[in-house]
Amino acid sequence: MGTFTVFNQFMLKQHNGNAIDLDTATIKVMITTSAYTPSQAHAFKSDVTNEVSGTNYTARGTAISGVTCALDGNVVEWIHADIVWAQNAGGFSNGRTYVWYEDTGVDGTSKLIGYMTEGADFGNVSGPLTLDIAAATGALNISRTP
Secondary structure: OOOOEEOHHHHHHHHOOOOOOOOOOOEEEEEEOOOOOOOOOOOEHHHOOOEOOOOOOOOOOEEOOOOEEEEEOOEEEEEOOOEEEOOOOOOOOOEEEEEEEEOOOOOOOOEEEEEEEEEEEEOOOOOOEEEOOOOOOOOEEEEOOO
16 A cells, blocks of 8 residues: 655645644545646645546545544544445546545635555456555554654
């Protein structure tokens, strides 16, 4: 599994009074092809291109559930339940990057949070696809040294 990377604009918004409430906001995970290259200049869903399509995948991504955001020592851990895209021969096999964002319903105001790029294409054609966010590491870990 790839490494979760936070978009710089997300970190800025979290610290300047325009924060996303990670516990209660509608947050989705969408999947893009390798044709999308994440950039730290990206701030909104409208900056993301080349979303996958196929049976058992919903355009604009899947809403996360089972969210916890908690302090563990000096680390803030943001964790959510696994997401499963059921197997289907008409699914997709060209996924490369997972992208988390706050869904406002408008691409130009839906704030990006982070992304995780895999080393090879993935999909749900030959079996179900599971995004497993391990409780031990979380989707997002922000730490500081005391």
